[in-house]
Structures are given as C-alpha cells and as structure tokens.
Amino acid sequence: MFDFVIIGGGIIGLLTAKELQESGASVAVIEKNSPGQQASWAAGGILSPMRPWHYSDAVNAISSISQTVYQELSNELFNETGIDPEWLLAGMLVLHDEETPDALTWCKQQNDSYELLSVEQLSNTFNHLKPINEAALLRPAVATIRPHKLLAALRAFLVKHGVTFIEQEAKHLVTPNQQINGVQLESDIVKGGEYILCAGAWTPQLLRENITVDIQPVKGQMICFPPIELPNHCMVMDGNRYIIPRKDGRIVVGSTRENTGFDASTTPQAFKELRDFAQALYPALQNIEPDAHWAGLRPSSPNSIPYICRVVPFTNLSLNAGHYRNGIVTAPASAQLMADIVLNRTYRINPTPYQLTRS
Ligand SMILES: Cc1cc2nc3c(=O)[nH]c(=O)nc-3n(C[C@H](O)[C@H](O)[C@H](O)COP(=O)(O)OP(=O)(O)OC[C@H]3O[C@@H](n4cnc5c(N)ncnc54)[C@H](O)[C@@H]3O)c2cc1C
Known part of the structure; x- marks a missing residue:
C-alpha cells in the first residue's frame, strides 16, 4: 500500500510525484506506456504561455511561479542524474x-x-x-527546456529516490462508495491512501462513470531540422507558428492545433505547412529538409485553466490535469499546489480558480 498512487507519467504526474516523495511519502506512478511519452514528450518546451496577455490570471499565476524554479530544477536533475534538461535563457x-x-x-x-x-x-x-x-x-x-531530456532526467531522479513505476494501464478506479479502494490493472489492484489523476487528455476516461470533467484532446504536430549555425538561440513567434532553436543548433518548428479526437498521427499537409513557414522565416533552412516530424495530444480545458483539486464527493481522489498548451511551464507550480492540497499544507497559490466546480 502506497501513501499516494498517481495515474499518468507525463510531466504533471512526474513532478507531482517528486513533490510528494520529497515530503517523505511513498509514491507509485501508474503509466500505460513508458513514462514521458505522450503530450509532454511532444512539447516544444517554451517556458511561457505563447502570448500570456491572452491568458487568464489563473494560467499566468502558475506559469510565472514555475518560471522562477525551472533553472534550479534543471540543475538539480542534471546534478543528480547526469541528464541535462537543457534549460536555456533563449528569449x-x-x-x-x-x-x-x-x-x-x-x-x-x-x-x-x-x-x-x-x-x-x-x-x-x-x-x-x-x-x-x-x-x-x-x-x-523567456527560457526554454528540452522536454524529452527533462522527462528522462525526472524519471531517473524519481527511480533513484524510491518512487515505484508500474508500466500498465489503469483500467478503472475501484470505488464501492465515496472512497477509492484501488486502481484496477489487467490483473492486479494497486492500493494507496490517496489517488491523483494526471492522465492528460485521457483523464475523463478514468472518471467516466463517476464525474464529468471537461478535458478534450487537441492534436499538435511539430517538425525539426538538423543543426545549423545560429548567431543566437532566441525563439521566434509569428502568428500561430514558432521556432525553437535548440542548444545544439537543431531547429524545432511548431505547431498545429487540430480537433481529431485521439488520432495522434502526423500528416503530409502539416509537414509542408510547418516546413514552408520555417524556410521562409530562416533563409538558411531553404535547402535543408526536416529530419523529424511528430504529434501529441494536448489536454485542453475551458479557458486553458487546469483542474488542480480534490474530486468531490470522493474522500481520497484528486486531479491535476487539463494543462492544454502550457503544461510544461505550469507543471512545477501545479505540482506544488497539488501537494499542498493532499498533504493539508498551507497553500502557496490560491486554489480557487482550479476547482472542478468553477463557473
Ligand atoms: C505539439 C505540442 C507542443 C507543446 N508545446 C508546449 C510548450 O512549448 N510549452 C508548454 O508549456 N507546453 C507545451 N505543450 C503542452 C504540454 O505538452 C502539455 O500541456 C503537457 O505535456 C500535459 O502533460 P500531462 O502530464 O498532463 O499529459 P501527458 O504528457 O499526455 O501525460 C499523461 C500520461 O497519462 C498516461 N495515461 C493516460 N491514461 C492512462 C491510464 N488509463 N493508465 C495509465 N496511464 C495513463 C498517458 O500514457 C500519458 O503518459 C505542447 C503540447 C504539444 C502537443
């Protein structure tokens, strides 16, 4: 029996696990694939909402707190695991x-x-x-980070610090009454004192028979070019598209916004649109073809405000999900708030805007 069972091993589940583990609790993360493979892996890693002036105070509050901790987090993970998440003050x-x-x-x-x-x-x-x-x-x-390295470092950190990873699908919550008694896997049941859903776009599937939560998948496609020489690593945003130069000179280009349900396939049309955009903006890319193309499913929520709260009427179920386009940048502060809620600590962030029952 664990103190906390987290379902979902994306950035939100992993950072929530880190906060709880650091309080001395025993933590298990249930992940149906390998941890850090879905939206979090697909992300560009911009550590700011793209245009914060278009977002609510609720989103900007958790983004700006997270921005202040990311460099230290990146250094801590690098020192402890040898994996560099490549935090970069790019602008x-x-x-x-x-x-x-x-x-x-x-x-x-x-x-x-x-x-x-x-x-x-x-x-x-x-x-x-x-x-x-x-x-x-x-x-x-505005800084940036390399999501797949951040996730690999986080996973290694958590394993080193005793967090248990269970790489199986959570089939459903065992709920005979208003208390969760376990998470049903293929053949086993994992038991904990408290359960936290961090299942990104799939979160509503686990609450289906109990509670309605408004989180929808929104596909985003990205491409990447091989390294080029750059005078600086400043990110560039132009309309709905953006460029993120990596430390090694690779050029990441994003992104599309598509309502195609749980279809996370890539399309030739998106490839062409993103490539043409990048080659027009960066003349040095004109004779170079992208060498990577991928897609991820963002967990969208009303007004892009995530749910970070207890799930009433259950006594031991909480939610940290629905971070839409900003889950990399909002993750640290959301994990802090989630831990404050389930550990009954003083809140460092006002939890009201992130309730399930908000208007
Ligand atoms: C193309 C793209 C670009 C982006 N760029 C940025 C950016 O630059 N900056 C930024 O801040 N954000 C960005 N985002 C948004 C960010 O990636 C997401 O908000 C964030 O990754 C959400 O994290 P998550 O942990 O909630 O979801 P996920 O990473 O999707 O993790 C959820 C996990 O739950 C697991 N799961 C689901 N159901 C079950 C089950 N039944 N049993 C076990 N496991 C289960 C899934 O397998 C998955 O691993 C981008 C997203 C995309 C797609």
Whole structure:
C-alpha cells in the first residue's frame, strides 16, 4: 500500500510525484506506456504561455511561479542524474503581432521584461531571419527546456529516490462508495491512501462513470531540422507558428492545433505547412529538409485553466490535469499546489480558480 498512487507519467504526474516523495511519502506512478511519452514528450518546451496577455490570471499565476524554479530544477536533475534538461535563457521574439500594444501593456503591468525592437535593431541582431519590416517585441526572460531530456532526467531522479513505476494501464478506479479502494490493472489492484489523476487528455476516461470533467484532446504536430549555425538561440513567434532553436543548433518548428479526437498521427499537409513557414522565416533552412516530424495530444480545458483539486464527493481522489498548451511551464507550480492540497499544507497559490466546480 502506497501513501499516494498517481495515474499518468507525463510531466504533471512526474513532478507531482517528486513533490510528494520529497515530503517523505511513498509514491507509485501508474503509466500505460513508458513514462514521458505522450503530450509532454511532444512539447516544444517554451517556458511561457505563447502570448500570456491572452491568458487568464489563473494560467499566468502558475506559469510565472514555475518560471522562477525551472533553472534550479534543471540543475538539480542534471546534478543528480547526469541528464541535462537543457534549460536555456533563449528569449522570445514576437513578430507581426497586431496586438503588440496589448502585449506591451501586459508586460508593463506584470513587470515582465521586454524591449520593442526597431526595424534597424532587428536587422542588426536577427540578420539570420528574413527581413522584418516592422518593430517587434522581444521578451528576453523567456527560457526554454528540452522536454524529452527533462522527462528522462525526472524519471531517473524519481527511480533513484524510491518512487515505484508500474508500466500498465489503469483500467478503472475501484470505488464501492465515496472512497477509492484501488486502481484496477489487467490483473492486479494497486492500493494507496490517496489517488491523483494526471492522465492528460485521457483523464475523463478514468472518471467516466463517476464525474464529468471537461478535458478534450487537441492534436499538435511539430517538425525539426538538423543543426545549423545560429548567431543566437532566441525563439521566434509569428502568428500561430514558432521556432525553437535548440542548444545544439537543431531547429524545432511548431505547431498545429487540430480537433481529431485521439488520432495522434502526423500528416503530409502539416509537414509542408510547418516546413514552408520555417524556410521562409530562416533563409538558411531553404535547402535543408526536416529530419523529424511528430504529434501529441494536448489536454485542453475551458479557458486553458487546469483542474488542480480534490474530486468531490470522493474522500481520497484528486486531479491535476487539463494543462492544454502550457503544461510544461505550469507543471512545477501545479505540482506544488497539488501537494499542498493532499498533504493539508498551507497553500502557496490560491486554489480557487482550479476547482472542478468553477463557473
Ligand atoms: C505539439 C505540442 C507542443 C507543446 N508545446 C508546449 C510548450 O512549448 N510549452 C508548454 O508549456 N507546453 C507545451 N505543450 C503542452 C504540454 O505538452 C502539455 O500541456 C503537457 O505535456 C500535459 O502533460 P500531462 O502530464 O498532463 O499529459 P501527458 O504528457 O499526455 O501525460 C499523461 C500520461 O497519462 C498516461 N495515461 C493516460 N491514461 C492512462 C491510464 N488509463 N493508465 C495509465 N496511464 C495513463 C498517458 O500514457 C500519458 O503518459 C505542447 C503540447 C504539444 C502537443
């Protein structure tokens, strides 16, 4: 019997496990594939909502707290596991944003560092991009991380610190009354004092017979180019598309937003759209073909606000899911809040906006 049983081994489940393990609790993570393979693996790793001025205070609150801990988290994981999650203070350049005045107002109000770069400044600093004919917003404090390395490091860290991984599908919760008595696997039942659902886009399937939770899968496709020489690693956002240069010069390009249910296949059309976008923006890519193409299912929720709460009327069931496009950046603060809730600690974040019953 574990103190906590977590279902789902994406970034949310793994960081929730880390918070609980660090409190001295015994923790098991049930994952139907290998941990860290689904949306979390597919993510770009931008450590900010793409346009925070379009998001609610609830999303920005957990994003900004997480942003302050990511560098330390990355260093801790590297030191303990030898796997470098590649946290990088790359900055984010926002091009052709007709809403730049909104963005500027938001940056000022939130004390988010920014610069409005003139056309001349752009052509001096970003001469590896196509010519940009209007001023653009630079957010120098936006960092990035490499999701598959972050996940590998987290998993190694958790194994080292005694968290149990059970690589099987959770079939359903054993619920004779308002208490969860276990998680039914193919043939075994895993028992815990408390149960936390972190199953991303699949979360509603585990609550199906009990509670309705509004989380839907939204497919995102990405491509990646082989390494090129770069004067800087600044990320670039242009409309709905973005470029993330990795430390090793690889160029990640995202992303699509598609409502295709649980179909996570890639399509030639998305490949072409993303490639054409990147090659137009980065002339150095024009004679290079992408060498990777993948897709993941984001767990979307109303207003992109995740559910981080207890599930009433159950006495020992909680939820940390529905992080939609921001689950990498929101994960650390959401895990902290989840742990505060289930360990009955003082909340460091107001939990009200993340309730299941919010209006
Ligand atoms: C293309 C793309 C780009 C993105 N870019 C960014 C970005 O730059 N920055 C950012 O912050 N966010 C980004 N996101 C969003 C982010 O990836 C997600 O919000 C986040 O990964 C959600 O994490 P999760 O742990 O909830 O879900 P997942 O990573 O999907 O993990 C859920 C896990 O639960 C497991 N599971 C489900 N059902 C069961 C079951 N019955 N039994 C056992 N296990 C089960 C699944 O196998 C899975 O491993 C992006 C997403 C995509 C798809």
